[in-house]
Amino acid sequence: xxxxxxxxxxxxxxxxxxxxxxxxxxxxxxxxxxxxxxxxxxxxxxxxxxxxxxxxxxxxxxxxxxxxxxxxxxxxxxxxxxxxxxxxxxxxxxxxxxxxxxxxxxxxxxxxx
Amino acid sequence: xxxxxxxxxxxxxxxxxxxxxxxxxxxxxxxxxxxxxxxxxxxxxxxxxxxxxxxxxxxxxxxxxxxxxxxxxxxxxxxxxxxxxxxxxxxxxxxxxxxxxxxxxxxxxxx
Numbered sequence: 001x002x003x004x005x006x007x008x009x010x011x012x013x014x015x016x017x018x019x020x021x022x023x024x025x026x027x028x029x030x031x032x033x034x035x036x037x038x039x040x041x042x043x044x045x046x047x048x049x050x051x052x053x054x055x056x057x058x059x060x061x062x063x064x065x066x067x068x069x070x071x072x073x074x075x076x077x078x079x080x081x082x083x084x085x086x087x088x089x090x091x092x093x094x095x096x097x098x099x100x101x102x103x104x105x106x107x108x109x110x111x112x113x
Numbered sequence: 114x115x116x117x118x119x120x121x122x123x124x125x126x127x128x129x130x131x132x133x134x135x136x137x138x139x140x141x142x143x144x145x146x147x148x149x150x151x152x153x154x155x156x157x158x159x160x161x162x163x164x165x166x167x168x169x170x171x172x173x174x175x176x177x178x179x180x181x182x183x184x185x186x187x188x189x190x191x192x193x194x195x196x197x198x199x200x201x202x203x204x205x206x207x208x209x210x211x212x213x214x215x216x217x218x219x220x221x222x223x224x
């Protein structure tokens with residue numbers, strides 16, 4: 001079975017700082033990878049996803065993630081965070097062709113103005 | 114500590130048959146409860162959420178319904194399954210701080 005590890009449980013940044021949230025997964029086959037975000041008071045929404053092709057994936061609100069197969073990683077990045085990026089971020093993985101989804105425990109990002 | 118139980122892990126059902134998926138939470142009271150679905154190759158979709166017993170909000174019109182007969186029990190049902198109901202169903206809960214905790218999921222195949 002697959003598993004997902006998010007290394008940072010809490011991250012605190014100042015506005016305009018760069019962001020990188022780590023995500024590693026374990027699974028022996030090909031995978032689909034996702035980053036979800038939950039803003040305060042809102043429901044979970046999809047930030048970006050990787051199925052195949054270019055390993056650098058661009059999502060909404062200036063976020064991007066890079067799939068590095070050799071490292072089993074799918075780190076989320078943003079060059080300059082804003083206060084409105086304060087949220088909980090979840091990495092998730094599913095085996096290609098299947099819908100079974102496994103989530104990491106989440107990273108709470110707090111951006112101070 | 115809080116735990117969330119979801120069952121069954123896998124389910125194969127014929128078209129037109131009923132469905133009942135159950136989710137229970139332990140170690141907390143008055144949680145917010147959620148049912149999500151992921152279809153193969155797509156992102157997660159919120160189906161229902163509940164902030165209290167008997168209080169159900171539906172996010173998308175569909176062939177499914179949800180009920181919360183007890184504070185820590187959330188049930189996803191259907192009277193007649195469709196092929197398009199196939200997918201991976203996740204239950205989740207959150208407390209006052211809104212952090213989500215996910216169940217292990219149910220893989221539903223409708224044939």
